[in-house]
Amino acid sequence: xxxxxxxxxxxxxxxxxxxxxxxxxxxxxxxxxxxxxxxxxxxxxxxxxxxxxxxxxxxxxxxxxxxxxxxxxxxxxxxxxxxxxxxxxxxxxxxxxxxxxxxxxxxxxxxxx
Amino acid sequence: xxxxxxxxxxxxxxxxxxxxxxxxxxxxxxxxxxxxxxxxxxxxxxxxxxxxxxxxxxxxxxxxxxxxxxxxxxxxxxxxxxxxxxxxxxxxxxxxxxxxxxxxxxxxx
Numbered sequence: 001x002x003x004x005x006x007x008x009x010x011x012x013x014x015x016x017x018x019x020x021x022x023x024x025x026x027x028x029x030x031x032x033x034x035x036x037x038x039x040x041x042x043x044x045x046x047x048x049x050x051x052x053x054x055x056x057x058x059x060x061x062x063x064x065x066x067x068x069x070x071x072x073x074x075x076x077x078x079x080x081x082x083x084x085x086x087x088x089x090x091x092x093x094x095x096x097x098x099x100x101x102x103x104x105x106x107x108x109x110x111x112x113x
Numbered sequence: 114x115x116x117x118x119x120x121x122x123x124x125x126x127x128x129x130x131x132x133x134x135x136x137x138x139x140x141x142x143x144x145x146x147x148x149x150x151x152x153x154x155x156x157x158x159x160x161x162x163x164x165x166x167x168x169x170x171x172x173x174x175x176x177x178x179x180x181x182x183x184x185x186x187x188x189x190x191x192x193x194x195x196x197x198x199x200x201x202x203x204x205x206x207x208x209x210x211x212x213x214x215x216x217x218x219x220x221x222x
Contacts, residue, residue: 042201
């Protein structure tokens with residue numbers, strides 16, 4: 001039972017490069033989320049998808065785009081990476097929108113030089 | 114003022130001690146209160162959640178919520194070295210969910 005799987009686990013980018021973080025869940029959850037975690041800042045919501053076919057901005061969406069490819073997969077794209085986007089990114093899923101119980105992936109560590 | 118305030122620690126205690134972790138919040142619309150545990154270089158995992166005010170106990174862990182004071186606590190009894198982790202409080206309500214910055218706990222054998 002894999003839960004939430006994120007790839008890649010580590011990535012180093014140069015300023016201006018683009019990349020996509022992939023996330024897949026096998027729990028048949030409706031809602032999926034992308035968070036970033038920075039020291040002293042806690043987890044901050046970037047984008048979420050309440051259900052297949054819908055996406056909404058969270059607290060810190062600037063510089064990111066998302067795609068809810070199907071019920072299982074939710075990707076996060078950085079079109080032109082900036083050093084301020086150096087962070088650990090977590091994908092999460094839950095059974096209902098705004099739910100209390102989130103299942104998180106193991107995280108993707110991104111460094112932008 | 115942040116939506117959720119959590120003392121970052123670090124907090125270091127001897128094995129067997131009682132640990133108290135706390136968060137305060139400002140949004141009175143929050144109804145659900147959660148504690149997540151995050152081991153180093155791992156994703157957060159849900160430890161406990163409660164609805165509205167009151168206490169909830171699960172083994173060595175007790176969560177308390179005081180909505181009138183906008184204050185939540187997690188108590189760990191008989192702490193173990195395996196409890197060493199960062200503990201994140203979280204709360205949700207009115208279509209909003211916020212996390213505290215986390216308290217790093219070390220339990221020394």
